[in-house]
Amino acid sequence: MSVRRIGVLVMSYGTPESMDQIEAYYTHIRHGRAPSPEQLAELTARYEAVVGGVFPLRENTNRQVEQLERMLNETGGEDVEFICRQGLKHAYPFVPDGVEALFREGVSEAVGIVLAPHYSRMSVGGYILEARTKAEELGLPIRFVESYYDHPSLILALTERVQAKLDEFVQAGYAREDVKVLFSAHSLPASIVEAGDPYPQQLLETAKLVADAADVKDWSFAWQSAGRTPVPWLGPDILEVLPKLAEAGVRAVLDCPAGFVSDHLEVLYDLDIECVRAAEQLGIRFARTESLNTDPLYLGTLRDKIEEAVAAKADAGSGR
Template structure:
């Protein structure tokens, strides 16, 4: 009988239908229900994206399924079977539910990973803390992958996407070197800089690695999807960056949202709708790279770092 190793695959989470949006938003707001205006705004965003809310959750489900298949294909130890469990930050199954299910299934050894390549104590660190606390209740021995932002296969997958879109710019008559490449990620509160958090540095390292490999010299980093709080968030925001580029008379822009690994609201709405609208106003041609989703190179990246974490424990 094979020894089962649990893999807790953690991500932000998303509602599965519009009637779940209020509970989801309330959880994000730490139990404080949103106002009617706030709720309507979020629902409107979900309704605006192609296919509505449903593909978002399906994307993550598909990633978890593909990862389990890749892990069991790649594992050298044939006496081991990797079993993946989802753990979501703001929707069911929550992180704690995933750990609880492992315990019910008799899992005693597990690896945790977040579907985000870059570490921040405010993001990935928070996921790990919740998993650790629940695992301690059940005596499950966990090891965690904190980041994988420079894994060669991740860099290759991102590079392929940048190169493919630059080819498309050339097909519509733009000069490759004239396209400004904007690498982007979800903003976080500025206070992480005072904490010596590696998030920003890791994102810049990934950006440079991809740019170097793709032969891109004309690039910069920008932020997106900042929260609306009294405290300042990392900037500049991509909408402001686009306006600045317009002043510079940049006409062609490629956005590479390297902080996101699948098609979620921050990509399908914040970039494909909101940023595209601003680009349209500025008479600017804007494209974005395709999301990683279940790309085999991304699945192999995750598989590699999970197996390494398990073997090193």
């Protein structure tokens, strides 16, 4: 029996593996321009505040990839073998490295998927372009999952997290209906809206599906972690939203960072430190939902979308 060996390129933004890699990481993000001493000191301080000099952040991505591979092979059947490899945007192994690793494994075809549920030409589209370019260079057939923002398992995983945190607010003495629920995601340059990018709309659809499933009536969307560039970014920023909520008399805020799937700097610092600090100063109790990380519902979402892509290839090959 011949075994169909399928490569899976799991792509994500990447993060340093140690404190001494921060400068190289930041330089890569800045397209080869080294950060100033002040910029490097600020970023290093953020990582120190989050990880205390120990770097568990990359380990989470490693676990996601390992468990996804195991899950795919448990349900894929005896005639299929899945091989998962990472491809990172700003750290090693880079996206082309991941494609080459699959090629060296001798896979006959590949599927690419990004650890980000919502498609933007600037984010997911960039990963896909890099991967496709390298795959074409090597002659490796590859297809891509562009988004999975409305997959039922993803929505269920986020809904469970919203409900669990709302229960904690109730246990702390807040009425459920008095908790303002925010959904947040990484901001991007506002120019994507004029270009017709689906990113903002997909995020709003995810938020609405989760809010409806969790029976949340009072919710809104906020952006976070915008880059420090001269061009305008999507807003309002969550740090601008909190003071307005305080002025309106809101005393309890739950944020669901629906655009993120893992614990990393934008969650562990921007939300857990910056937002918590700002909320405390405003007299607001602030909490966020737990990250998806290796939740089986999330990994099951990835598995389903990969299997759909594989099935589509099989159907195309059979002429159906």
